[in-house]
Amino acid sequence: MADHTTSGSTNDVLVPLIDVLLVVLCFVLWAGVTHVKMPLKTAAPQESSAVARPLVRIEMQPRGFWTWNGRPLRDEELRGRLQEQNLQGKSPTLVLIPSDELTLLEVSQRFNSLEVLAGDRLQLQLPSQPLKS
Known part of the structure; x- marks a missing residue:
C-alpha cells in the first residue's frame, strides 16, 4: 500500500498559502484601481500668483485692430510682441x-x-465681466 500521509501534509500547507x-x-488589484482623493488647490494661491505677474490688457477692435494697454496696434504688431x-x-x-x-x-x-x-497666460474677459486684477 502506498503511503499518502506525506502528500496530504503538503496539500494542508499549500491551500492556506494559496488563500x-x-x-x-x-x-494589490484593489489598491491599483482605486484613486486616492487629493484635496483641491484653493483659488487663493492662483490669484496671488496672477497678481505677482504684470497685467496686459488687449482689446479686440473690429477689422483686425487691437489695443495694447490703450495703444492701438495692427494684428502683425500684436503677434510680434507676443512672439518677442x-x-x-x-x-x-x-x-x-x-x-x-x-x-x-x-x-x-x-x-x-x-x-x-x-x-x-491668455484670459478672455467678456465686456460685462469686471476686470480681474
Missing part, C-alpha cells in the same frame, strides 16, 4: 477684452489664434 496569496493579489515675449521668457497675464461690435464667431477665432502664441 493568502489570493487575498494579497486582491488587495515668448523668446525673452516674459510671461505677463494677458486679459483679452472683445469689442461689443464683434460677433461671437469672430471673438472665438481671434482668441484661438492668439492662444497658440500666448498659451495659458
Whole structure:
C-alpha cells in the first residue's frame, strides 16, 4: 500500500498559502484601481500668483485692430510682441477684452489664434465681466 500521509501534509500547507496569496493579489488589484482623493488647490494661491505677474490688457477692435494697454496696434504688431515675449521668457497675464461690435464667431477665432502664441497666460474677459486684477 502506498503511503499518502506525506502528500496530504503538503496539500494542508499549500491551500492556506494559496488563500493568502489570493487575498494579497486582491488587495494589490484593489489598491491599483482605486484613486486616492487629493484635496483641491484653493483659488487663493492662483490669484496671488496672477497678481505677482504684470497685467496686459488687449482689446479686440473690429477689422483686425487691437489695443495694447490703450495703444492701438495692427494684428502683425500684436503677434510680434507676443512672439518677442515668448523668446525673452516674459510671461505677463494677458486679459483679452472683445469689442461689443464683434460677433461671437469672430471673438472665438481671434482668441484661438492668439492662444497658440500666448498659451495659458491668455484670459478672455467678456465686456460685462469686471476686470480681474
